[in-house]
Amino acid sequence: MAKVAPRVSFIIAGVQKGGTTALFDYLAEPGVALSTVKEVHFFDDESQNWGAPDYDAYHARFGPPDGRPCGEATPIYVYWPGSLERIAAYNPAMRLIVLLRDPVARAWSHWKMEYARGAETERFAWCIREGRQRLFDARPWGHHREFSYVERGFYGEQMARLLALFPREQVLVLTSDALREDPGAALAKVRAHIGAPIGPAPARREVHVGRQMDYPSELTAEDVAFLRRIYATDQARLRDLVGFSFG
Template sequence: MTDMKKIRFWWIFRRGKKKYLFPSTVCICGVGTIVFVAILNVFSAVTRSYNGPPQNSILNTTRLMTDVRKMTSPRVRPTQIKRETSNVILDIDDGPEAAYMIHDFPDTDRNAQSGQLPETDTFYVDDYDKVDENSQKSHERGKLQKISKGAAKRLPKALIIGVRRCGTRALLTFLRVHPDIRAPGPEVHFFDKHYHKGLEWYRKQMPTTLSSQLTIEKTPSYYVIKGVPEKVHRMAKHIKLIVVVRDPVSRALSDYVQLASKHSDIETFEELAFLNNATGLVDTSWSVLCNGVYSKSLVRWLQYFSLNQFHFVSGERLVADPAGEIAKVQDFLGLKRMITSKHLYFNKTRGFPCVKKHERHGKPRCVGINGARHYPTVAPRLLKRLRDFYRPFNKRFYEITGEDFGWDDNK
């Protein structure tokens, strides 16, 4: 009887009885679906060792494709890939002044030398890549540099606050040679122009650093602008402050030369510096001259910071003995003396020290223009009048700092 029923079922199915076609099709599709799901589960189990546990799906194909791209990227070492590297912050250096330097971190990857994977998730990028939040632009230079998961953008622990045309840019260029010093490329001008944007904006302007590195920011206008000391104190009352100073008369002439290079219709130095050339009455309202009254600005800063938080760099000695001045700065910052005379040389064409060419790449790093700018011609009696004007302020500055910079000697 059972055999007859089977024969009748298949006979009806083959004869195309419509009322039996739909149940039969559903049965066949159900069996096929079960087989297909079983195959996917087997494939998922095989790939699980590569990707880890699947997330919210039978097979996380998106994650698989992402990891495959990472493994095949020519800019990444496959042996260093581990999961969840998307949270790694890249160590970058902004600005043209810093792009030529290579910073080595010999103590951060001892396991890599022995062929073992480090405990933290790491990967490598080109040292000369400038990476922002939305893009990666390759400059096709440099070597591979290790970037650690512990890197982050941090507020500066030291500021170069002034003074304009005294050698602040040269000082920072020399300091960049130190592997434990990092600085943003352009002047940020946070405390004098962008303070309303907040500390979080300021922090984002900083380069990414390791916890062992020191972030320095340079904006020479900070020293002379009222209100800046209080703002800096609100951010970090124990911050270290570096001030570069030089003979105020030479500084004023240099400042004027830079202004004249940008404004061809500018008046002569004598016309701007003196209210009356015959009497030699100095125009104390001209900012170029006011910026050289160092003692007045320093008194304002000392209302918020102690004198031991300041380090004063002689602009003259920075040219004559750059290694000696840089050594003092490294001591002040609490860093090992790694910048020495072997890193610097004197460029006769520019009349200024330069950073030597890196042994493996790059070009010598020099500050300023090709060739020295010539100071404007000023009558000797007017120059003497300027020196007489600055002499009491210089004396007061020497008394406060406890150092004689020798600007009034034999002049």
């Protein structure tokens, strides 16, 4: 099929449990055109024929073009193999936004979400240690949509892949703490990055806060130290790439 002209100009590409839902909600104002659902899950769709992808199906998740910056937020894109490459093939001029959260806090929040959903039944300590072996039985090999508590936190590796595909000026990296503590300043940076008019500072909000229930685990000092050791080399790589790191 002939390539369809790209209509989507920006994507919030990561990370899961990093504040992407809040950012998507903040952007829901007249100067920006958003997808009809927050997470479109097009570029991570392994049922697509990526030799001839159906971009018409992708565009059907958006309203008619009207000149406004147009975008979506699917936070698995920065992690899922092939997604960033597919985005680059669709629109090499795409503006990317990545929200990063301390990877230890992100992993803990991710586990709580999957446990509350019923997708996870094991304790957190087991999941971040022995449970990582489950990813080697997954397809694509080494990746999993639910059980990737540790793997989604290798931000240095993910940002290196992203920056090999897109010029640095097309990529805005923020922390979830910055969005939470000063949403007005963070949103001004996002709007400038995607070419949207600068609006008034929004009221602070919290969305997708973890469900209150009895979890079979607590985040222990031993778990934190274990994850810090795992992430140490990757965090140094992240600092070299974007100028900051966690922990």
